Amino acid sequence: MSPPVYLVDDDRAVRDALCLLLSTVGIDVRSFPGPEEFLQALPALEPGCLILDIRMPVISGLKLQERLAGSGVDWPTVVISGHGDIEACRKAFRNGAIDFLSKPVDEQDLIDAIQKGQTALGKAAAKQAEREETRALIAGLTPREHEVLSLVARGFATRDIATALAVSPRTVESHRAAIGAKLGTTSPAEMTRLWIEAEDTP
Amino acid sequence: MTWFIGWAFACLLALAAIWVSERASRLSTLTAESARLHGVASQRVDQHDAHLTALSAIAVAGAESRPDLFREVAGAVIRFYPRVIGVLLVPLAEDRGVLEIGVAGDDVAGLIRDAARRSNGAPVLVQRPGDTGAYLIVKRSPNSDAPRYGLALVIDAAALLDGDSDYWGRPETARRLSLPDGTPLLADGAGLAVPQFARALSSNTQPLLLETVLTLTPADLLPPGSVAMALALITIIVFGLRAIMRQRAQMREAERRAELSGLESRLSHASRVNALGEMASGMAHELTQPLTAVLAQAQAARRLAMRGDTDKLAPVLEGVIDQTKRASAILERLRTWTRPQQRRPEPIDLRDCLQVAKTLLSDQARAADADLRLNVPALRVPVVVDRVEVEQVLFNLIRNGLDAVREVDGARLVSVTLTVDNGIAEVEVADTGPGIRADVRDRIFTPFVTTRENGTGLGLTLSQRLIERAGGDLVLMETKGGARFRVSLPLGQPRQAVAE
Numbered sequence: 164m165s166p167p168v169y170l171v172d173d174d175r176a177v178r179d180a181l182c183l184l185l186s187t188v189g190i191d192v193r194s195f196p197g198p199e200e201f202l203q204a205l206p207a208l209e210p211g212c213l214i215l216d217i218r219m220p221v222i223s224g225l226k227l228q229e230r231l232a233g234s235g236v237d238w239p240t241v242v243i244s245g246h247g248d249i250e251a252c253r254k255a256f257r258n259g260a261i262d263f264l265s266k267p268v269d270e271q272d273l274i275d276a277i278q279k280g281q282t283a284l285g286k287a288a289a290k291q292a293e294r295e296e297t298r299a300l301i302a303g304l305t306p307r308e309h310e311v312l313s314l315v316a317r318g319f320a321t322r323d324i325a326t327a328l329a330v331s332p333r334t335v336e337s338h339r340a341a342i343g344a345k346l347g348t349t350s351p352a353e354m355t356r357l358w359i360e361a362e363d364t365p
Numbered sequence: 366m367t368w369f370i371g372w373a374f375a376c377l378l379a380l381a382a383i384w385v386s387e388r389a390s391r392l393s394t395l396t397a398e399s400a401r402l403h404g405v406a407s408q409r410v411d412q413h414d415a416h417l418t419a420l421s422a423i424a425v426a427g428a429e430s431r432p433d434l435f436r437e438v439a440g441a442v443i444r445f446y447p448r449v450i451g452v453l454l455v456p457l458a459e460d461r462g463v464l465e466i467g468v469a470g471d472d473v474a475g476l477i478r479d480a481a482r483r484s485n486g487a488p489v490l491v492q493r494p495g496d497t498g499a500y501l502i503v504k505r506s507p508n509s510d511a512p513r514y515g516l517a518l519v520i521d522a523a524a525l526l527d528g529d530s531d532y533w534g535r536p537e538t539a540r541r542l543s544l545p546d547g548t549p550l551l552a553d554g555a556g557l558a559v560p561q562f563a564r565a566l567s568s569n570t571q572p573l574l575l576e577t578v579l580t581l582t583p584a585d586l587l588p589p590g591s592v593a594m595a596l597a598l599i600t601i602i603v604f605g606l607r608a609i610m611r612q613r614a615q616m617r618e619a620e621r622r623a624e625l626s627g628l629e630s631r632l633s634h635a636s637r638v639n640a641l642g643e644m645a646s647g648m649a650h651e652l653t654q655p656l657t658a659v660l661a662q663a664q665a666a667r668r669l670a671m672r673g674d675t676d677k678l679a680p681v682l683e684g685v686i687d688q689t690k691r692a693s694a695i696l697e698r699l700r701t702w703t704r705p706q707q708r709r710p711e712p713i714d715l716r717d718c719l720q721v722a723k724t725l726l727s728d729q730a731r732a733a734d735a736d737l738r739l740n741v742p743a744l745r746v747p748v749v750v751d752r753v754e755v756e757q758v759l760f761n762l763i764r765n766g767l768d769a770v771r772e773v774d775g776a777r778l779v780s781v782t783l784t785v786d787n788g789i790a791e792v793e794v795a796d797t798g799p800g801i802r803a804d805v806r807d808r809i810f811t812p813f814v815t816t817r818e819n820g821t822g823l824g825l826t827l828s829q830r831l832i833e834r835a836g837g838d839l840v841l842m843e844t845k846g847g848a849r850f851r852v853s854l855p856l857g858q859p860r861q862a863v864a865e
Contacts, residue, residue: 269664
């Protein structure tokens, strides 16, 4: 199942027509008549690709983009505009838009842009899943093993670790073996990568 | 004010100049008249010497034997020289009679004898006792160390100075004549303390002192005629200068205005050109929306058709038709704008227009969470206008009001009030929004002036144009909070529409 598409446009006819078009292509699309409505619904939404009309009363598409970026929502965004306004276009890209389309929007352009967005979203999701997995593996270690792993990741040899922890090298070796079994690798480099990935979380 | 001060200053200067010149001229006249008088008087006193000499000769020759001859000559002198009012021949021997012609001599005989005895040859001058205005010239006769007579002429000082000129009759002039010893003989006035002219008569025997003075009053120094003329002249000059300056200022102002109006016309041309571009841009944006919908719907329909999903086609095509109609309505509005002569005034009830506008905007009012209130009279409000245009204007105004209250924290109210007063229907659209900013208040009806981020700035311009074309007026009212627009339209009946 590909991620959903959220369409924000104040013109009902445009909204309905684009929804219809995207649904005939098999895209899961949900529309909002304005930025406020979208922001209200946002907490309950799963990540998806955004299509924003640039010219809307009260809060323009560009402002909504800024507001989303400010609140940490980095979903791929496609900006559509009735004007071929270069300044607005530049601003949209600076705000992180993945594409800028002029109305009337051709289906192929729109679908391509959405796919690009969904791909980006998929990659991000996969990366996130992998990170979750790593984090779960690391979480399976005992406190002592966790301590040993942190020293391994910093490049210390078994003997140094034994000295630091005031245990025999043999004990350290057995901890390393247990860590290797749990993480599915005996390579110190791989262990380090997993450790960094698990630590590198927001 | 400056002009008045200048005028007053010039007047003062002129008065001072008149004063000085008048004074100088009067004084020079006085000097001239005094010199003439001096000349005449000097000449006259010289004649006295001649008379004395002649009379003395006759007296010596035979006054005793021929008193009639002496009397005759003396009488002739008195007759021809009115200032000589008497001749006295007093024998120094006191037992002899006094020969008196013109005046009585008894009272002065002693005086004359004394003077003659005192005389060293030159005549002696004495004031006439009992008559301060006359003096006696006493001479011994014969004029030797053994005189027998004292000969005296009695001179009237006033007659001595009498002349043909009436100058000395003027009240401001005064003369004084006194004997060399200072005894005054004649004084015209009291104000002779400081004489402006003082000279002794040119006579060896009678150097009488002639003094004159001119008493000048402000009225003399500032003759009303000259003053009036000078003031009139100055006033005319000042006013003339002022008029010239004003005219020049006006000319400069006119030049400046001409320059400005040139700028203005260039500006208005530029804004017209700009208006077309702006309108085209606005139209393009409005047309973009239905076109976007049509394109998306058509492409969706193609997919449905290719898929054989024909059941779903009809509503999609319905949408295509709707949006195409929307696009053509936008174009129709463009035509209304560009061809204003095509409006069709018809008799309508203004209340209906308001109702239509309210109905059209009720969704937007709900979306803005605003209260849209309509107050209309119970009776029909007939106006003859193009219904669509007026509806468009009212729609615009109310929508602006709703936009304005959208982000207001307090009461969100847009009230529309229709009243009829004196043949005029008035619609007031008031909102509780933030109001019109002071910097755009005056220009709110100017094209492209807008307070909305994405406004074209043409809505109010167009609205005002439409209402003015309908014979009415659209103005922004002064309010404390929020904005308040008033549309005035003349009430009308169908027949008036034809006349219009």
